[in-house]
Amino acid sequence: MFPYIFRYEISPHISVYLECNGVLHSSRSSFQKIEVVESLDFGRMLILDGVINLTERDESVYHEMLVHVPLFSHPDPLKILIVGGGDGGTAREVLKHEGIDRIQQVEIDREVIAVSKKYFPSLGLALDHPKVNVLVMDAIQYVREIEETFDIILVDSTDPVIGQSEGLFSVPFYRDCLNALTEQGILAAQVGDISFETDLVSAVFNKLKEVFPVVRVYLAPIPSYTLVPYSFAFCSKTIHPEMGLARLRRIGMSFQTRYYNPQIHQGAFALPEHLRKEFDK
């Protein structure tokens, strides 16, 4: 391995430079370039098409917030659909909820799964759990064609600016997801940097609002993605994120987390005043 500096852009005028020990893996799948890089402060990192997809340091923030916010908001989540999420981190967090029946995972890139199982086994091996059914195909086609419904849909994709994920941020895809949700169903999705990519994030939320009766923004700091709290979408037909809080406080959490807790669940929906005016209309 050769030491080097990995650089990621926050904006055209701001970059972060990370000192790294070297590259553990580099390959090109049918869909993207896949690299695994060892960094000093963020630990091992999965890089897709040059963009950090996850790091050992902060993947727990991302996966816990994508999963536990919707799952603890739902009164009884049984069937879960994960769109993307080939690294396995989202499935790992869903599996902490012992009450769930089944996880249907739809990932387009078989090689991401293989690389994660090898280099991030604490994430990737979750996909071998008997409750998880992994389908390697395009999730856009999958949700268009399925007849069954889910309690929770988790959109764990790459960013909307990156090629094959664009369709996962479109109104037709969101409509298919709405149709695939039960009456109390919830969709959660990672969206983007609300401060340095406001227009992009705003466009995604406007599309979600065309489709879902309830659309809420929530935030969590993921330093390997950007300098400011990163945004997620909470969407449903009727359920609000506050609804699960009382129950959660009563019964408590039956498993360990590194980032998520009931106070964080509530606090994540507190938007800065200038964003509240724009996004919580």
Next chain:
Amino acid sequence: MFPYIFRYEISPHISVYLECNGVLHSSRSSFQKIEVVESLDFGRMLILDGVINLTERDESVYHEMLVHVPLFSHPDPLKILIVGGGDGGTAREVLKHEGIDRIQQVEIDREVIAVSKKYFPSLGLALDHPKVNVLVMDAIQYVREIEETFDIILVDSTDPVIGQSEGLFSVPFYRDCLNALTEQGILAAQVGDISFETDLVSAVFNKLKEVFPVVRVYLAPIPSYTLVPYSFAFCSKTIHPEMGLARLRRIGMSFQTRYYNPQIHQGAFALPEHLRKEFDK
């Protein structure tokens, strides 16, 4: 002006690079090097001894959180002491609370005040307000010797690692502050990066806990300081930050903010689970 790249360190292995248009001011006072730099994405920046002290983009987050969290937690804040804060941003936010009688500001470096009035007039000119009394002296000596008491003390200093501020993060200083607070008094202070400088921040909070009966951590994202939410301390003899919330929700805010609102006031005290275990013991 010559375009250049300003670099700041998040850790020994992580740096942020900002594209800049050039340097507007550079001087050396008796205490520190003072620079004003024009950056593309953060706007104008005040740099003290090479460290970003404030930027136009996110100074409102810092100043609003340092000021409004304690002031809205107190039932009737009248007399305010600002330690440091020579740029004037803290005084500007305090002045939005119409009920206050007087601001006593103690700043050690006369030149910071002059530079701010010239290059950051929307902050610096607050110091010319008739309710503000600016004293140019060492605040450590000031709080040691004063006999009067304050409802709120705001410690708006440079970081503890930087020379002349070290004494502002010491037990003797905190004891003098406690003695200078009324029974319902509150001290708020900027502390540091709880994630990349955990040991330093932990040490400061341990000192505060030696002195104050109530010590709470609260967080806000200030991207020009670091990659993750930055920490502040809320300290008092009896008052908790939740106490002002009901009143604030009832009466509402009589002025505009960019970042702070009641939801943020509450959410800022939600600590990630791994930090809650360490800091909210």
